[in-house]
Amino acid sequence: MQACTNRLCFACDSAFSSPVIDVAAVYNKRLFKMRLLALLLLWSSALGLSAQTTTVPTKPLTLEAALERASSANLDLLLSQEEVEQAKATVGSARSALLPNITGEATQSRSQSYFKLNDQIQGSAITNSFSALLQARLAVFDYNAWSDYSNAKLGVRVAEAQLEETVQDIWQQIAQTYLLHLRNQRQLDVIEAAIQRDQTLLDQAKERVDAGVASSLDLNRAEVQLATSQFQRLEQRNAAYESELTLKRLLNLPLGQPVELVDPKLTEAQPVSYNDTEMQQILDQRASMRQARLNIERSENSLRSARGERIPDVTLSGNYGTSGDQIDDDNEVWAVQLGVSVPIWEGGRISSQALQARSELRQSQLQMQQTAQQIGVDFRLAVDQLNTAREQVQIARRRVELSRNELDLARTSFEEGVADNSELTDAQANLADAEDQLVQAEYSYNLARLNLARVRGHVQELVGR
Structure with a gap:
């Protein structure tokens, strides 16, 4: 079979082409493809650049x-x-x-204590305590x-x-x-x-x-x-x-x-x-x-x-709330304090x-x-x-x-x-x-x-x- 002499013929790349390979023809065809690809890339880049360089109105x-x-x-x-x-x-x-500065505070505690007799532990006791207080402080003067x-x-x-x-x-x-x-x-x-x-x-x-x-x-x-x-x-x-x-x-x-x-x-x-x-x-x-x-x-x-x-300075403070062993105890507690602070020696x-x-x-x-x-x-x-x-x-x-x-x-x-x-x-x-x-x-x-x-x-x- 005679080899194709047309170096731009793409049919020569098929599986049915002649086993005699023209190296120059293959090289020229690849060069043609590369040039075509480069041309497409340049064209797409130009389109993108023109889209990006849209003028902003003054x-x-x-x-x-x-x-x-x-x-x-x-x-x-x-x-x-x-x-x-x-x-x-x-x-x-x-x-x-x-x-006035008012704060709320609630505390629930449970503790265990031991008692001794002649340096010997005789037993223990568990105690509970609960308190809920509102504390207030006011600078009277x-x-x-x-x-x-x-x-x-x-x-x-x-x-x-x-x-x-x-x-x-x-x-x-x-x-x-x-x-x-x-x-x-x-x-x-x-x-x-x-x-x-x-x-x-x-x-x-x-x-x-x-x-x-x-x-x-x-x-x-x-x-x-x-x-x-x-x-x-x-x-x-x-x-x-x-x-x-x-x-x-x-x-x-x-x-x-x-x-x-x-x-x-x-x-x-x-x-x-x-x-x-x-x-x-x-x-x-x-x-x-x-x-x-x-x-x-x-x-x-x-x-x-x-x-x-x-x-x-004169300060009034106090608290009010409940206190007891359990949270549902209703033992009312309160305290009121009036304090006076006088500088005597401050260096x-x-x-x-x-x-x-x-x-x-x-x-x-x-x-x-x-x-x-x-x-x-x-x-x-x-x-x-x-x-x-x-x-x-x-x-x-x-x-x-x-x-x-x-x-x-x-x-x-x-x-x-x-x-x-x-x-x-x-x-x-x-x-x-x-x-x-x-x-x-x-x-x-x-x-x-x-x-x-x-x-x-x-x-x-x-x-x-």
Whole structure:
């Protein structure tokens, strides 16, 4: 039988094929099968990859929505809320020392005893006993317990004031990061526009060099300008990506979720000035000042509590129940006790605690003065920075107008052949720098408004909430 000469014939692999085996044909058929299998694997992988890379729709995020989300999503804020809950639980624990403590106790026992006579065991006896008692204890007068309860209630108010300050701090941080990311995106747009102008200038330089009306220096100058702008674009992309990740972390958003920010279009504020009346209103309204005053009140309570260690404590206790040999015996038993505890000698502990409490009181008073001074400094700086930033925005806008006029004049001179592209290159660079400065000035202005709102204790007023 003659062997099949077709090396791609799959019939040759059957049991009825010729015993003469063509090694090359077998090898080629196996190679064909392997290639077909690899092609199928690549095709299935491509389908799976396309299914996994489904684009996530971008959700617009306003500044007001970002601040609202912080209350339920920011991890630092959630931690501060738990501190308030812990302070409330401390109040319940302190109050329990002023209320009756009642416990129930039931005991059933069985014992065997032996009795001797002349060192000889004469017999034994088995006894049973059962008792069921309700035991109660009440602090009729405990000065320290009352002080602890009062301090615990003050602790809740302190924690709530601290939470209010934390909310303002987190809102400020979120708003600052939001504005920062908007600035980074706008600066990236400025660079993209500059690259388009640089690319147009480069194309013109190539055409003029090819036409023999410009030198290679013009071409090299345009290429350098384009490369500089492209390098700045890479740096700005990294800055925008970093600010985007920071904002997502603050809002507890998935890091891979696209976010589109909405420019809040903040209205321009009127010039502000420092005055003592508003300063006093800020001191009266700020949660940090309220917290400082509460800390002074807690320190005063602690000092009174330390001195009250010498006051006697009066305790009432008692029990009531049944007792007998068996569980069904009904023998009534009860007891009532009234106790008085008076410290006579405690080794100087009370005096030391009073000295410590007095020092903590002075410390709280100094901290309140320090807080008031810091608020005063922050208020003066915020007012000055806002007025300065407002003027800087006006100057930056004027510079952009002048730079655009300069670019138009330089382009006209270049197109008419009066000058080479050096003036046009400089004019484009000046315009890009002026637009970038305007973006930075507007960001600084919004940031100054944010800082002033934070000093006043109302960050939400930035978005009209």
